[in-house]
Amino acid sequence: MAEAARIPLANAAGRSGLSVNALRWGAMVGGGVLALTGLTRGSKSGLAMAAGGGILAVAGARLRSGPARLVASSTMQVNCSPQQAYEFWSNFENLPLFMRHLDSVSILGNGRSRWVAAGPLGSHIHWESEIVADRKGELISWRSLPGSDMEVDGYVEFRKAPGDRGTFISANIIYSPPGGKTGSVIAKLLGKDPNFLMRQDLRRFKALTEAGEIPTVEGQSHGPRSRLVGAARLLNPDQPIRRDMGIRETLEAQRRLA
Amino acid sequence: MKAVCWMGKEKMSVETVPDPKILNPRDAIVRITSTCICGSDLHLYDGLMPTMEQGDIMGHEFMGEVVEVGGAIKPEVLKAGDRVVVPFTIACGGCFFCKQQLWSCCENSNPNYWMAEKLMGYSPSGLFGYTHMLGGYAGGQAQYARVPFADVGPLKIPQGIPDDQAVFLSDIFPTGYMGAENANIRPGDTVAIWGCGPVGQFAIRSAFMLGAERVIAIDRFDYRLRLAQKAGAETVNYEQVDSVLETLKEMTGNIGPDSCIDAVGMEAHYTGPTYFIDRTKQALRIEPDRPGVLRECIMACRKGGTISMPGVYGGFVDNFPIGQYMNKGITMKTGQTHMMKYMKPLLDRIEKQEIDPSFVVSHRVPIDEAPKMYRMFRDKQDECTKVMLDPWAERSRAA
Numbered sequence: 001m002a003e004a005a006r007i008p009l010a011n012a013a014g015r016s017g018l019s020v021n022a023l024r025w026g027a028m029v030g031g032g033v034l035a036l037t038g039l040t041r042g043s044k045s046g047l048a049m050a051a052g053g054g055i056l057a058v059a060g061a062r063l064r065s066g067p068a069r070l071v072a073s074s075t076m077q078v079n080c081s082p083q084q085a086y087e088f089w090s091n092f093e094n095l096p097l098f099m100r101h102l103d104s105v106s107i108l109g110n111g112r113s114r115w116v117a118a119g120p121l122g123s124h125i126h127w128e129s130e131i132v133a134d135r136k137g138e139l140i141s142w143r144s145l146p147g148s149d150m151e152v153d154g155y156v157e158f159r160k161a162p163g164d165r166g167t168f169i170s171a172n173i174i175y176s177p178p179g180g181k182t183g184s185v186i187a188k189l190l191g192k193d194p195n196f197l198m199r200q201d202l203r204r205f206k207a208l209t210e211a212g213e214i215p216t217v218e219g220q221s222h223g224p225r226s227r228l229v230g231a232a233r234l235l236n237p238d239q240p241i242r243r244d245m246g247i248r249e250t251l252e253a254q255r256r257l258a
Numbered sequence: 259m260k261a262v263c264w265m266g267k268e269k270m271s272v273e274t275v276p277d278p279k280i281l282n283p284r285d286a287i288v289r290i291t292s293t294c295i296c297g298s299d300l301h302l303y304d305g306l307m308p309t310m311e312q313g314d315i316m317g318h319e320f321m322g323e324v325v326e327v328g329g330a331i332k333p334e335v336l337k338a339g340d341r342v343v344v345p346f347t348i349a350c351g352g353c354f355f356c357k358q359q360l361w362s363c364c365e366n367s368n369p370n371y372w373m374a375e376k377l378m379g380y381s382p383s384g385l386f387g388y389t390h391m392l393g394g395y396a397g398g399q400a401q402y403a404r405v406p407f408a409d410v411g412p413l414k415i416p417q418g419i420p421d422d423q424a425v426f427l428s429d430i431f432p433t434g435y436m437g438a439e440n441a442n443i444r445p446g447d448t449v450a451i452w453g454c455g456p457v458g459q460f461a462i463r464s465a466f467m468l469g470a471e472r473v474i475a476i477d478r479f480d481y482r483l484r485l486a487q488k489a490g491a492e493t494v495n496y497e498q499v500d501s502v503l504e505t506l507k508e509m510t511g512n513i514g515p516d517s518c519i520d521a522v523g524m525e526a527h528y529t530g531p532t533y534f535i536d537r538t539k540q541a542l543r544i545e546p547d548r549p550g551v552l553r554e555c556i557m558a559c560r561k562g563g564t565i566s567m568p569g570v571y572g573g574f575v576d577n578f579p580i581g582q583y584m585n586k587g588i589t590m591k592t593g594q595t596h597m598m599k600y601m602k603p604l605l606d607r608i609e610k611q612e613i614d615p616s617f618v619v620s621h622r623v624p625i626d627e628a629p630k631m632y633r634m635f636r637d638k639q640d641e642c643t644k645v646m647l648d649p650w651a652e653r654s655r656a657a
Contacts, residue, residue: 215348216282221259222313223271
């Protein structure tokens with residue numbers, strides 16, 4: 001599928017030097033301090049703090065320098081024909097319905113489109129892309145144009161699943177993560193594995209297609225939540241971190257929503 | 259509205275919370291007229307299921323009247339005013355699994371699919387009031403509930419059938435029935451059933467419906483064994499025999515039961531040192547489930563027989579007798595109940611008066627008494643078999 005990728009996918013990993021090292025030591029030392037502080041408190045919230053610090057320290061110790069370019073890819077079986085899936089995907093304006101990190105896509109004509117995505121810490125990332133290949137019911141591929149905030153190339157394939165079980169949809173995004181190599185490491189630290197995020201997006205597409213809606217519990221009733229619940233919600237790897245609210249407000253909002 | 263909330267291990271509390279709202283086009287809001295405490299809720303009460311959060315609304319056995327439906331629900335399917343039982347499994351009706359009638363394996367009803375995916379490889383369907391890993395849906399021990407995919411799950415109930423006969427179509431009657439169906443019972447078979455709680459009671463009756471000649475029921479509480487005897491079962495009080503295995507061998511002429519049903523699950527009680535070892539490991543969180551009944555089923559089952567497991571397990575077990583299971587050629591079937599497959603046929607049996615499920619009820623109390631009833635049910639005090647809660651009764655009414 002190299003036709004979609006302007007830049008070859010392989011051997012993207014490289015040494016990233018100081019910044020990742022700094023991050024790694026920061027996480028290890030910071031996590032260690034947090035863990036010790038938590039332990040000396042001897043309370044429940046102290047224990048939670050210690051656990052969080054411990055996780056951070058271990059994650060930090062395991063950090064390796066990130067690649068300059070990431071591939072997010074996943075395959076999902078969906079109960080529809082390849083043609084139906086293709087028709088939905090080929091209108092890029094539909095994508096934000098199920099791709100949680102996309103804010104909007106607008107079609108500009110001539111195979112071009114403008115994309116806005118949620119970046120780290122509430123920033124917005126803009127790019128324009130053009131369609132490279134478009135085979136009805138089979139494949140669409142696109143790539144970002146010069147002048148974009150980041151390189152984002154993508155291709156999606158639709159194949160008939162065996163045994164009359166609908167369609168296998170394989171979606172792939174090749175991108176240079178915001179913040180470069182360090183950015184990809186931070187993303188990993190927050191549990192934002194690119195393949196995981198793509199699978200989650202495809203799962204939402206599957207629900208939209210098969211059930212007509214995406215399942216949710218956001219906004220339902222519940223009893224009084226603890227602060228711990230709000231904090232745990234922030235760690236949900238499926239939720240983009242947006243800057244619209246400060247951490248404290250976010251915690252409170254998560255606690256109310258949960 | 260009032261709702262029973264999980265506030266931590268062994269901490270249930272009736273809180274006043276906002277009424278539920280329609281969140282998706284296929285939702286409905288149900289005004290609950292009857293709701294129950296399930297034996298599986300006790301695993302949450304005991305804090306053994308991961309991903310519960312303080313403030314979660316409990317309950318997955320409820321029925322009531324539809325008060326509002328979302329925009330995608332056609333009036334001929336469901337409308338305000340309909341009296342419905344709501345199944346505890348939530349299913350979309352459109353995925354591969356729903357089309358195969360494997361409703362409790364629905365792919366699209368768990369918003370937190372990825373959590374269960376990490377633990378189990380793939381996620382089962384979303385459930386009401388049963389951990390965030392299985393959806394995080396607010397449950398039905400409340401005055402109102404939001405019901406997703408309301409055009410698939412809820413079953414309309416004719417006015418002539420009282421709540422205490424219909425409400426058990428929400429879980430335990432179909433669960434006991436599927437437990438028996440999974441046991442591959444053929445006419446003339448002998449079926450041994452561990453656990454004479456509500457699911458066990460329905461499994462006993464269902465086993466007879468499916469042609470079993472003998473049913474042997476195993477428990478330690480005489481009041482539950484008496485209820486089993488009423489349905490025609492022979493009984494074994496495992497605390498009063500040296501060995502359940504030896505007793506079953508004698509009762510079956512050394513052949514063993516054709517089918518064994520584990521209607522107990524992860525918090526089993528049994529005798530001997532293994533019980534204390536498992537109990538300790540569970541308390542230390544190094545063995546999530548206590549598999550004493552499952553081990554006994556595998557030992558007791560006849561060669562080439564079938565084990566059915568409606569009892570709920572959460573994670574991993576130790577000392578699973580896999581060699582015994584393999585060498586004896588046993589088949590094991592299990593799963594959360596594929597509710598929508600069983601509700602209508604079982605409603606028909608209730609309408610034909612083949613069974614009156616209300617026999618299982620031991621306590622009817624206002625919802626305010628729920629926290630007390632959880633403890634009573636867990637500790638099997640006051641001959642507690644099944645607790646029905648009235649969400650609208652005032653506290654003053656006698657328990």
